[in-house]
């Protein structure tokens with residue numbers, strides 16, 4: 001079967017290749033892939049900066065954001081042929097660590113987890129895959145290929161879950177949130193913020209293209225430029241760019257008892273001059289919390305499925321700026337200026 005694969009850590013190796021049919025050891029549920037979403041992590045893997053092949057293999061099939069249709073499922077699994085499904089990205093480490101042992105693989109402590117399409121297991125950018133029912137999440141049939149937005153939504157569902165767990169360490173009634181970055185993660189973070197009844201502000205560097213209107217149509221406010229020029233003092237910041245200077249600007253702008261969640265992975269080696277004493281003083285005197293958030297567990301996928309089911313499907317559809325057929329797969333991995341989310345289509 002056809003699959004998009006790379007030799008991890010070697011740039012220039014991404015290709016449409018042949019892979020054997022899915023291994024029955026992967027699970028009793030057989031799924032045909034409808035589409036995979038392309039994200040920054042895929043581009044990093046393609047650039048040779050990240051990724052691990054499955055043990056004993058040279059190439060890794062990409063794709064961790066997916067939507068597929070069940071072809072076969074055992075009775076009693078809660079799944080049936082025809083269901084639209086998304087596969088979870090991470091699998092617990094084999095030990096397992098205390099978190100993985102209780103289904104919180106997103107909080108794995110020893111780093112020996114695997115991630116489909118990223119770390120030591122083939123991903124969903126192949127025509128078919130096999131999987132165990134516990135790592136499959138059903139999406140509303142009406143969502144169609146927009147179900148590929150479930151995985152990035154699960155990442156922000158986790159971020160929101162943890163923001164509120166941290167915020168409610170004391171009496172807390174947040175009013176406003178600033179989301180930095182209006183890419184798919186930023187826009188989905190904004191959607192979930194609106195669904196939580198917050199005043200949502202989104203900051204990005206562009207002042208044209210589809211992003212300003214996408215934000216306005218959520219009932220949120222769009223800003224471009226730097227954080228200081230917005231004049232905001234948000235209770236919550238969700239940082240979705242990985243730009244180091246924005247992290248410190250956001251810490252400066254937050255209201256007392258502020259919670260800043262970092263979701264963007266930045267490249268290493270970008271040093272910044274920072275007054276560490278001032279940062280420490282500010283955080284201590286205002287009870288600020290800055291924390292990182294990655295990946296998602298099953299509960300977050302389910303929360304994400306509910307969030308997508310509540311969202312306006314026409315708005316979600318506008319997040320998908322391009323759908324590229326498998327025959328022209330190279331185009332899916334070439335960024336274009338107005339891209340929000342690009343889908344690579346495997347089938348109807």
Ligand code: BGC
Nearest residue numbers: 039041089115118155294295
């Ligand atoms: C994925 C996460 C994954 C992370 C690190 C992100 O792009 O959405 O599921 O944990 O990359 O590999």
